Amino acid sequence: MTTQPTTTTPTTTEPTTTEPTTTPATSQPTASYLTGRLAPVPDEIDAIDLPVEGTLPPELTGRYFRNGPNPRPGEDGGHWFVGHGMIHGIRLRDGRAEWYRNRWVRTTRFAGAPYVHERGVDLAAVPANTHVIRHADRILALVENGLPYEMTPELDTVGPCDFGGRLATAMTAHPKEDPITGELHFFGYGWAKPYLTYHRLSAGGELVESRPVDVPGPTMAHDFAITRHHVVWLDLPVVFDFDLVGRGMPYRWDDAYGARLGVMSRATGDVRWFDIDPCYVFHVGNASEDEHGRVVVDAVRYSPGAFCGFWPTIGGVANPAAHTGGAALHRWTLDPATGVARDEQLDDLDVEFPTINETRTGLTSRYVYAVGKDAIVKYDTANGTSRAHQTGERSPGEAVFVPAPDAGAEDEGWLLSIATTEHGAELLVLDASDLARVASVRLPRRVPAGFHGSWIPDEAPGA
Numbered sequence: 001m002t003t004q005p006t007t008t009t010p011t012t013t014e015p016t017t018t019e020p021t022t023t024p025a026t027s028q029p030t031a032s033y034l035t036g037r038l039a040p041v042p043d044e045i046d047a048i049d050l051p052v053e054g055t056l057p058p059e060l061t062g063r064y065f066r067n068g069p070n071p072r073p074g075e076d077g078g079h080w081f082v083g084h085g086m087i088h089g090i091r092l093r094d095g096r097a098e099w100y101r102n103r104w105v106r107t108t109r110f111a112g113a114p115y116v117h118e119r120g121v122d123l124a125a126v127p128a129n130t131h132v133i134r135h136a137d138r139i140l141a142l143v144e145n146g147l148p149y150e151m152t153p154e155l156d157t158v159g160p161c162d163f164g165g166r167l168a169t170a171m172t173a174h175p176k177e178d179p180i181t182g183e184l185h186f187f188g189y190g191w192a193k194p195y196l197t198y199h200r201l202s203a204g205g206e207l208v209e210s211r212p213v214d215v216p217g218p219t220m221a222h223d224f225a226i227t228r229h230h231v232v233w234l235d236l237p238v239v240f241d242f243d244l245v246g247r248g249m250p251y252r253w254d255d256a257y258g259a260r261l262g263v264m265s266r267a268t269g270d271v272r273w274f275d276i277d278p279c280y281v282f283h284v285g286n287a288s289e290d291e292h293g294r295v296v297v298d299a300v301r302y303s304p305g306a307f308c309g310f311w312p313t314i315g316g317v318a319n320p321a322a323h324t325g326g327a328a329l330h331r332w333t334l335d336p337a338t339g340v341a342r343d344e345q346l347d348d349l350d351v352e353f354p355t356i357n358e359t360r361t362g363l364t365s366r367y368v369y370a371v372g373k374d375a376i377v378k379y380d381t382a383n384g385t386s387r388a389h390q391t392g393e394r395s396p397g398e399a400v401f402v403p404a405p406d407a408g409a410e411d412e413g414w415l416l417s418i419a420t421t422e423h424g425a426e427l428l429v430l431d432a433s434d435l436a437r438v439a440s441v442r443l444p445r446r447v448p449a450g451f452h453g454s455w456i457p458d459e460a461p462g463a
């Protein structure tokens with residue numbers, strides 16, 4: 001894939017499966033995930049009538065919410081992924097930026113409850129720091145080691161959600177909404193059997209299916225994918241290690257585990273596994289079925305060296321290995337006729353946080369958006385090209401695609417991204433078709449680089 005000139009180095013990723021140990025930052029050097037653009041903010045604020053450069057499309061009437069770890073002053077959980085979730089919210093309406101506010105997710109862990117206790121694991125005592133979505137009129141703050149937390153549109157915490165007592169596992173931070181059925185597919189993983197469980201919510205938000213999936217061991221499963229007829233599993237060699245419990249994230253690279261992608265029939269639950277070269281994937285862009293019945297998966301792939309180079313920089317423990325590169329967009333094509341998985345590197349830029357037009361989730365799609373250290377990148381997988389919007393000294397966060405009303409083309413819409421420095425932040429609004437800057441909203445404070453978010457449109461004008 002050819003690329004317009006840009007310089008990118010790996011931004012990071014996230015996820016979370018945490019241990020509750022919190023050690024005060026005392027005489028130790030301040031950890032990398034507590035400084036610079038990752039440094040947490042100390043409090044919650046509100047601001048109204050935010051300054052706007054350019055013209056905000058009036059069609060962008062709703063809320064942009066973005067989640068990320070934000071430990072309280074003096075806290076250091078030992079890993080970037082374990083800080084308490086804080087959601088930054090920006091309210092846009094009719095061409096104006098009405099307000100900004102940031103709120104911690106008030107979990108029981110935030111109130112001091114331990115994740116592990118004598119009776120087992122408390123799935124509510126989690127940081128809820130990875131994503132925030134809306135499904136079936138529930139706004140949910142998500143983290144992969146526990147229950148989602150329901151939030152109000154004003155970012156007050158309602159409480160943990162177990163879907164009427166039906167959800168007995170954790171819930172991934174990367175559920176997938178089927179654009180055809182409106183169902184929400186997700187999974188939970190953990191260190192005890194069953195290590196992996198598939199779940200499905202109806203379009204109305206009722207948990208209607210839970211199905212254990214047989215995998216060899218407990219791994220850190222951050223994402224997955226769906227297609228029209230399948231669920232795609234990533235069973236990769238970052239494994240749970242009891243010896244690391246209490247040290248932030250008890251997961252490490254394991255050369256012996258192997259690596260495989262699984263294609264599970266949504267109808268029967270049968271899984272076909274495809275061996276692949278060892279690697280790690282935090283994030284999938286999309287998956288789909290081609291005209292030959294093959295499953296095509298676009299994802300950001302870390303080589304073993306890239307993962308083991310990155311993991312310790314945010315508090316993890318890794319096997320010694322050279323940092324041989326970053327994370328790049330790959331495509332796997334899984335052919336059920338041959339049992340073979342073909343792996344193609346689509347580009348060599350170091351990127352993360354792949355996003356798409358989510359009305360194409362599980363369906364054939366052409367464009368993948370991603371971010372590098374100082375650029376928002378758009379990949380055209382049909383013709384093998386890409387282009388970039390440079391952000392200079394500002395580090396862009398995940399670029400969330402918002403379709404234009406009655407959009408015809410897949411890329412007709414906008415990208416929203418919070419770009420941050422050590423001193424300030426703005427909400428960038430780009431035209432997704434050509435990455436031109438449409439507007440920017442100056443935020444009243446610095447926003448730490450975080451994880452994932454969603455555009456939550458108003459249900460009706462004036463809502």
Ligand SMILES: [Fe+2]
Pocket residue numbers: 013014015130173174222282283451452
């Ligand atoms: Fe993620």
